[in-house]
Amino acid sequence: MPAPTLEILPDKPALVQRALALVVEAIHSAVADHGYCTLALAGGSTPKPLYSGLAERDLPWENLYIFWGDERYVAVDHPDSNAGMAKAAWLDQVPIPADHILITPTIDKDPVVSASQYEATVKSVFASLQGIAPDQVPQFDLILLGMGDDGHTASLFPHTAALTVGDRLITVGHKGADPRITFTAPLINHSRRVMFLVAGADKQTALAQVFSPAGDDLAYPSRLVRPQGELRWLLDRQAVGDLDLAMI
Numbered sequence: 001m002p003a004p005t006l007e008i009l010p011d012k013p014a015l016v017q018r019a020l021a022l023v024v025e026a027i028h029s030a031v032a033d034h035g036y037c038t039l040a041l042a043g044g045s046t047p048k049p050l051y052s053g054l055a056e057r058d059l060p061w062e063n064l065y066i067f068w069g070d071e072r073y074v075a076v077d078h079p080d081s082n083a084g085m086a087k088a089a090w091l092d093q094v095p096i097p098a099d100h101i102l103i104t105p106t107i108d109k110d111p112v113v114s115a116s117q118y119e120a121t122v123k124s125v126f127a128s129l130q131g132i133a134p135d136q137v138p139q140f141d142l143i144l145l146g147m148g149d150d151g152h153t154a155s156l157f158p159h160t161a162a163l164t165v166g167d168r169l170i171t172v173g174h175k176g177a178d179p180r181i182t183f184t185a186p187l188i189n190h191s192r193r194v195m196f197l198v199a200g201a202d203k204q205t206a207l208a209q210v211f212s213p214a215g216d217d218l219a220y221p222s223r224l225v226r227p228q229g230e231l232r233w234l235l236d237r238q239a240v241g242d243l244d245l246a247m248i
Contacts, residue, residue, distance in 0.1 A: 004231040030141040042144040043082030051090035070155035070182040071104035111179040119170040140191040151206035151220030155182035185224040192229040204241040
């Protein structure tokens with residue numbers, strides 16, 4: 001398993017610009033290598049300007065396949081929707097084929113059903129692209145992740161059942177009583193590239209625990225992200241604070 005790459009940027013705008021360059025490079029690299037790029041997006045406030053920046057680039061739109069690593073259980077037009085945010089900031093502004101934008105279903109009364117539906121969608125798309133069998137794990141070209149001040153990533157929250165799901169690609173995560181749809185750790189860890197975007201002083205405590213040799217995976221779920229491919233952390237200076245990076 002490759003060691004993670006850490007980059008510390010002076011502030012959030014610099015982090016966004018670095019992320020933009022890396023995402024553009026990853027898209028072009030994947031398309032050059034195998035003719036398409038499969039990209040799973042993160043929600044939250046940090047990646048929004050990244051998506052706005054991507055909307056201004058000249059990219060091989062017809063070769064992109066867009067997914068979401070997690071989604072709140074709300075309609076796309078709800079202000080809390082991760083898909084709704086990405087559509088407004090980016091996807092509605094560019095000519096990506098509509099059937100290449102694979103939005104997480106959140107309209108069924110039972111989130112378990114929605115998770116199963118999204119898993120079936122992911123498997124179907126990757127069966128077409130990669131010829132994988134139903135029991136194989138799809139390999140994304142790039143998965144974008146954030147990290148909460150509690151150390152969660154996607155909708156893998158501390159001490160919740162979703163953290164130990166090993167036989168599914170997509171499951172139901174919970175933030176308190178609120179259900180969410182989320183990639184599982186095994187799916188994330190099969191990706192060619194995973195990139196964390198972490199900004200803000202409120203992340204310092206969790207970041208220290210995520211990189212501590214004595215940290216608890218179930219208490220700080222971002223620790224579970226150990227992909228077979230490249231793992232890159234983009235951190236702004238406020239998130240790092242006085243953290244001793246020599247321990248990483």
